[in-house]
Amino acid sequence: MNIFRLVADLLHLASIxxxxxxxxxxxxxxxxxxxxxxxxxxxxxxxxxxxxxxxVSVYNTFMKVFFIATASGVVWAMLGPLKDSRSKSLxxxxxxxIVAPSALLAIIxxxxxxxxxxxxxxSVFLEAVAILPQxxxxxxxxxxxxxxxxxxxxxxxxxxxxxxxxIYRYFTExxxxxxxxxxxxxxxxxxxxxxxxxxxRVLQGRRFALP
Amino acid sequence: KEEDVKHDEL
Numbered sequence: 001m002n003i004f005r006l007v008a009d010l011l012h013l014a015s016i017x018x019x020x021x022x023x024x025x026x027x028x029x030x031x032x033x034x035x036x037x038x039x040x041x042x043x044x045x046x047x048x049x050x051x052x053x054x055x056v057s058v059y060n061t062f063m064k065v066f067f068i069a070t071a072s073g074v075v076w077a078m079l080g081p082l083k084d085s086r087s088k089s090l091x092x093x094x095x096x097x098i099v100a101p102s103a104l105l106a107i108i109x110x111x112x113x114x115x116x117x118x119x120x121x122x123s124v125f126l127e128a129v130a131i132l133p134q135x136x137x138x139x140x141x142x143x144x145x146x147x148x149x150x151x152x153x154x155x156x157x158x159x160x161x162x163x164x165x166x167i168y169r170y171f172t173e174x175x176x177x178x179x180x181x182x183x184x185x186x187x188x189x190x191x192x193x194x195x196x197x198x199x200x201r202v203l204q205g206r207r208f209a210l211p
Numbered sequence: 212k213e214e215d216v217k218h219d220e221l
């Protein structure tokens with residue numbers, strides 16, 4: 001564990017807490033892509049179900065349980081109590097176009113040809129693009145609540161710091177994970193436009209609004 | 212063992 005990875009994980013954790021606060025405080029999930037949330041739940045289930053047979057550390061176990069539990073909670077809330085506040089008409093990204101290629105890539109690129117390894121690869125590829133429905137929704141509406149942008153910023157910051165973590169790990173322990181690196185690079189790159197608006201508008205006290 | 216340290220990240 002190094003400081004970059006720790007802060008990255010904490011940002012990831014914070015992003016979910018921010019999302020939960022937004023949903024509780026406003027009693028609404030408007031502006032949040034239901035598709036992205038379902039995809040994240042799929043990502044966590046595909047990758048973290050190994051919590052039952054692959055022990056890494058108490059920290060690792062706690063985080064896996066936390067992410068599966070909160071993602072389930074968010075999807076449950078969006079299906080039930082907060083259903084009517086969903087931005088359905090804007091959440092129009094075709095999820096098939098990212099799930100199918102992710103599955104195909106996982107069948108081609110994996111460390112070993114086993115069910116768990118292919119699921120792991122699938123989850124990594126899917127996570128890289130799971131934000132697309134959310135960014136699409138943002139583009140459709142052209143603006144976002146400030147708290148929603150904080151959620152996205154924490155989520156993007158988490159992956160950006162993982163890039164730094166990988167560089168650090170490569171030099172300190174010779175750690176190499178080509179699949180995660182490529183996917184992580186794509187994942188972080190997708191946030192570029194968002195970050196530009198976030199830094200130039202939201203952090204200066206203005207509303208998030210696309211030009 | 213190599214398998215034990217694999218996928219130690221979240």
